[in-house]
Amino acid sequence: MLNSFFVDFRRLFPQGHQRLMLLCLVFITLLLLWPTSQRSTQSGMGVLPLLLSIGLQQAPEQLDQLPLNELVAWVDDKLRTEPIEDPFTKIYNIEAGDSLSRIFSRYNLGYQTVQQVMAADQSLLALDVLHPGNRLTLQLDEAGQLQSMELFIHAGKKVLYERVAADEFAYQEIIDEGVWRKNILAGEIFGSFYTSAQRVGLSDTDIYNINQLFKDRIDFSRDIQAGAQFQVLRSENFVEEQGTGQSRIEAIRILNRRQVLTAFMHDDGQYYDANGDSLERAFSRIPLQNNVRVSSHFNPRRLHPITKRVSPHNGTDFPLPIGTPIIAPADGVVTRIENHPFAGKYIEIQHFGGYKTRYLHLSRFNVQRGQRVTRGQRIALSGNTGRSTGPHLHYELHINNRPVNPMTAHIPLARPVPAESRAAFATRVKQLTAEMEQQSELAKQQSAKELVAAD
Template sequence: MKKLSLLMLLMLAFVACNDDVKKEAVSEVKPKKAPPVEKEYGFVLNDFEVVKDTIEPGDSFGYILDKHGVDRGKVYEISQKVKDTFNPARIMAGKRYMILKKKDSARTPQYFIYRNDKINYTVVQIGDSIRAYTKKKPVSVKKREISGVVTSSLSEAMQKQGLSNLLVYELANIYQWSIDFFKLQKGDQFKMVYHEKYIDDTIFAGIESVEAAVFKHADKPFYAFEYEADSVTGKPSYYDEEAKALQSFFLKAPLNYSRISSRYQKRRFHPVQKRWKAHLGTDYAAAHGTPIVTTADGIVIASSYTSGNGNYVKVRHNSKYTTQYLHMTKRNVRRGQHVKQGDVIGYVGSTGLATGPHVCYRFWVNGRQVDPYRQNLPTAKNIDKAHKEAYYAHIEDLKKELDSIPYKNI
């Protein structure tokens, strides 16, 4: 009996051992899980050796490609062939780029991809054939409704709700002629219906538009509705519930500034030249690189550089009004170019006779330099009678939507 029991135990052990061997054999032939397919900029990145980096101050297109085995002759050939689409001399520090290389022993670079901004990018084909093209990442637009209340500042009200500070600039631009945002009161309330942009449905890429807003300041509601009243320009403006324009012919300032560092005055001690002289402009202090916009529609009559003005742009708006913008780090328009109110014409810098980053804004009326804050400037046109019915029909549901959003309280 003992022998039989021992035999059965040996048989069980053999079967168990055999099962383990089978399991081990099965696990050995189990296929490896393929890596997830990674796509970006229209390429399957798995097919390439990928280099991701950021342009550093002093880097040039040639220096970057040279580091990755592209000789100077080839760099020159690429630069000449793609300059109409992509100017290698204008790559900027801080911009991201990607190089896609062949998966061969030479690791030969095939593509240089330059990210112009969050949405736009340029692909430079640098392999056997050379060409360049600019494309956009897929962007979706999502509608949002918000309500907020001011406790100390508009920025703080946005931050408390986890909202982008870009909305502060949007509201400031819409209401700059109706509300003094430096004199907001505790308890002021606002509501907005707006659209946000997202890359690949997940990455926030900015504000697409503000469709409607109401700002209750000192217990008075100020409504604003986006509407394209001028089909010629195709540019929408903002009007209130009575079809009156909220915007002016001129913007109040050429940028979102932190403070006015020096006003128009006939006698001021110049901080660089160390002498008393007239200051016939308004200085707006702002961070280096802040976009500068034209305050009204017009034609660029100068985009140049002088030792005093630094990089500057001058815009003629009509036969009566001209404006000028000084000390830019970079100009964004050329002479003869038509610009619309709010178009970016340059970026804040400290070129020329300047001690820090700011823009000096100058204003001419009939050829005479004046203080814009002392002028009775024209306002934008209200919606005319012939189009009011269409406007009221357009805002009817928007106003109901705004009014249905509850106000937030302190």
């Protein structure tokens, strides 16, 4: 009976809290079992059977003789090293090259179950590309059939897929916004900007984004002079002290001879120079050469016409003849080219500033993964692939990894900081500039100390 209780207990509490909750439960139970005056010496009160019942094996009989504090410390150590087994819970850490069908076959889950889960995932496409560091937690029933599955993406984002009918799953995103912590990285350029930026801790993504911001103003491979300084304020996302891997650049200053390049993120998510002029290149509202009617609008609360359950429609559908050219609405990099059983042939493009677009049910790709594209460039031809009711383009716009309505969303239009927020923007620029200058001076002093130590 206790074994059954602890199996249910594991299902109720998040994995990271289970050890603490079990330890508290054992502690409270021991307090109830032992009279206050006999806690250090009483034996034979059922402590050993209790510990064995919750799955802590090889408990020595003399545990009943231990003082309470030592006993709790022993239980804590065992809970760290001997997690309680739950035969209905399977945890799998994603490795390079893994696919959902391969993982499911490992647990004797048939291809029909794969199809059901992927059908639920069609509007999210979170399972189409699994990455090392992701984790799947599968909950099975007594017959070994999948009842739910949690995809751990990072500490701030999980997706739960639950069976809602014999042949259907539905998903729920579990988002924890966490907190953003800023850090200023400063250095001087010796050799290339790329290697100099890497040296102070900037990632490849950070460096690419900086290049994109200033690409119309400077050629980093040709115009940067040795000794030029750069200062970058980067914020990183944390949930309960655990990094999610998400980061954003909030301010940049590059001092190259007499040239000073600046970029500051405003409250609207767009970048402006220190004077408040936009650095963005405008988006097109739709990825087509001509305006066409919309056959199905963006609707995150859409009811499925048959099941009557909420089935999000995270994009906008345009009815198009097969072979209609699809164009990039803004500059970016192609991050996905896939052939999905429900989404069909699709492309994903990452644009600067947290913007991402997707194009589903295509008939032909005109770009490759990793390729840089420019606004107006032909990227594909429309089609009718995957699960589709007819030839059309399903187009999605995501801002900071959240789907939004591309027909109404606020998108970059290359305008200056709005008049009503110019004063606040100027104050922020002054404050961040002072902070970055201070960090740059500290970096110089540290570099000088290292040179002296090396001599």
